[in-house]
Amino acid sequence: MTAVLSVHDLGVSFGGIHAVNGVSFSAEPNAITTVIGPNGAGKSTLFNLISGLIRPSNGRVMLRGMDRTGAKPHLMQRAGLGRSFQITNLFFELTVLENLRLAAQRLEPSARLWLPVRRSHRALARVDALIERFGLASKVGELAGALSHGEQRRLEIAVALAAEPSILLLDEPTQGMSHADTADTAKLIRDLAKDVTILLIEHDIGVVMDISHHIVVMHQGKKIAEGAPAVVRADPAVQAAYFGHA
Amino acid sequence: MADMSSRSQKPVDRLGLAMRASHVLVAIFVVLGLICAAIGAANQDTFFLRLATEALIFAGLALSVDILLGYTGLLSLGQALYFGMGAYISALVLKEVPSFWLAMGAVLVASFVVSLLAGMVANRVRGVYFALVTFGLAQVAARAVYNTRAIGASDGLIGIPIVPINLGFGTFMSSSPAPFFIFTLAFIVILYLISAYILDTPFGRILVALRANERRVPFLGYSTWNARLAAYVLAGVVAALSGALYPMLRGFVSPELLFFATSGNAVITVVTGGVGTLAGALYGSVILTVLKSVVGSMTEHHLIVIGLLFMAVVIFLPKGLMGLVRPRIERMLSGGDR
Numbered sequence: 272m273t274a275v276l277s278v279h280d281l282g283v284s285f286g287g288i289h290a291v292n293g294v295s296f297s298a299e300p301n302a303i304t305t306v307i308g309p310n311g312a313g314k315s316t317l318f319n320l321i322s323g324l325i326r327p328s329n330g331r332v333m334l335r336g337m338d339r340t341g342a343k344p345h346l347m348q349r350a351g352l353g354r355s356f357q358i359t360n361l362f363f364e365l366t367v368l369e370n371l372r373l374a375a376q377r378l379e380p381s382a383r384l385w386l387p388v389r390r391s392h393r394a395l396a397r398v399d400a401l402i403e404r405f406g407l408a409s410k411v412g413e414l415a416g417a418l419s420h421g422e423q424r425r426l427e428i429a430v431a432l433a434a435e436p437s438i439l440l441l442d443e444p445t446q447g448m449s450h451a452d453t454a455d456t457a458k459l460i461r462d463l464a465k466d467v468t469i470l471l472i473e474h475d476i477g478v479v480m481d482i483s484h485h486i487v488v489m490h491q492g493k494k495i496a497e498g499a500p501a502v503v504r505a506d507p508a509v510q511a512a513y514f515g516h517a
Numbered sequence: 518m519a520d521m522s523s524r525s526q527k528p529v530d531r532l533g534l535a536m537r538a539s540h541v542l543v544a545i546f547v548v549l550g551l552i553c554a555a556i557g558a559a560n561q562d563t564f565f566l567r568l569a570t571e572a573l574i575f576a577g578l579a580l581s582v583d584i585l586l587g588y589t590g591l592l593s594l595g596q597a598l599y600f601g602m603g604a605y606i607s608a609l610v611l612k613e614v615p616s617f618w619l620a621m622g623a624v625l626v627a628s629f630v631v632s633l634l635a636g637m638v639a640n641r642v643r644g645v646y647f648a649l650v651t652f653g654l655a656q657v658a659a660r661a662v663y664n665t666r667a668i669g670a671s672d673g674l675i676g677i678p679i680v681p682i683n684l685g686f687g688t689f690m691s692s693s694p695a696p697f698f699i700f701t702l703a704f705i706v707i708l709y710l711i712s713a714y715i716l717d718t719p720f721g722r723i724l725v726a727l728r729a730n731e732r733r734v735p736f737l738g739y740s741t742w743n744a745r746l747a748a749y750v751l752a753g754v755v756a757a758l759s760g761a762l763y764p765m766l767r768g769f770v771s772p773e774l775l776f777f778a779t780s781g782n783a784v785i786t787v788v789t790g791g792v793g794t795l796a797g798a799l800y801g802s803v804i805l806t807v808l809k810s811v812v813g814s815m816t817e818h819h820l821i822v823i824g825l826l827f828m829a830v831v832i833f834l835p836k837g838l839m840g841l842v843r844p845r846i847e848r849m850l851s852g853g854d855r
Contacts, residue, residue, distance in 0.1 A: 322736070343740070344736055345735040345739050345741075348735065348736055348737065348738035353736070354736055360732060361730065361733065362726055362729035363730070365532075365726075365729050366530075366531050368530065369530070369531065369722070369725075372722070373737055376719040376722070376737075377738040379719060384719045385715075385720060386718060387714070387717050387718055388530070388717060388718060388719055391719060412531070
């Protein structure tokens, strides 16, 4: 099987500091690949490089076999990439329905861009499915800004998933969540992986070890290890950099 | 908490609902307008019908400001550029060939091209810088017109001929107050309907998304640059087409049409009427025009009154006049739906 996403020797430096330095890895279809590392390891910068928010200074980003290095975010989205943000990034003054509808409207043929939104049948059907799956039925008509933190985090994932991406980048989806919500979200992400390839940044090590198929460990902008959870856990370099010595 | 949700099987699209409420308000506006036209025509009135026509023309300018400010989140302080351009091009064409449709066609094409080019400049910056660039572009144009002898310089262009307006089913002259008022009403309502239609399409919702959170829009698969430029061009064309009617009403154009006062008045109109409602632009323009005329006939310091009114609206009615009435209509509409 070919990787949905692969990055080769990817790097960027800001004023001489290598925020991400020569990182290579692949995300296999329908697997959960998780990027871990201490704060400042360059995980979010890596996501920004992949999703087109920052232009890499070296290396390549391959999405579904095509070289997409340096493509702008909206072109990466059209190429099949969906992403969520560490800091909730929704349309807070719009309803849950409208957040999802906006995110799903790319599914419509482009001619439908000029018909009233109520005629966007495909997008609206997708919205219904997402509302169901993410348990937001009781909140559809509410403004995204009025939701609880946990609900907003869930909506954040749903919005990223709405346009049926090939790969979903989730940046700390459980950030700030309660224990119960974290467990629910972990289960949700595992379910999602049946339909979509997932690249995850996660701090909750329990969640990481539980749901990841493949783990990439970053430290000071570099990849220091990768492999299956058990392999990574046993890696002495990882223990030194990330878990610390017991 | 969950009382409403269980009821709403088909969730209400709030933006669509708000737009339908605006349609109701515009329908009321049209009815009121027609009543005024009937009264005016019955009394052989000229002054008030022409004043009302002017209010409608400026309502078109305000509409363009609301497309940018209320939907896309862009404050333009230079919409007079397009309004004045429409007026001047219309005047120049009519002086050569007194053809209504030729004038409108020329304005449509010219405003499209100019707003596309100017939009490429203005869209390079955001927020207050966008406001300043739009302001600057309009000032440059106003100064250029003001100093160009060939188009009348500071005197403007006078002696625009009366034009016959042929609508297929009949022809009337731009000088007859009641027909021209009704025509202008229809024209502005059509501009409103086109704008409202566009804002209710997926494309229009991208504009709303830009206002709500521009940073997320690229991740929906849309170029923010293209969307903002399209909104700017749409607004430019709407403003210019409205301005094109001005010389037909007044028989002259002057550089004041391009000045900041014109742009600023349009913003005040939208804020008074209600930002992001479209209907507010129409009501706001009538209120402001009538107020200016009535207060202006009593004192030459009428701008003081306008200024105080503007401050009062911002403080006491931050959502404008429409903010007061539209939510009620929305409730009525959604009640009837279920």
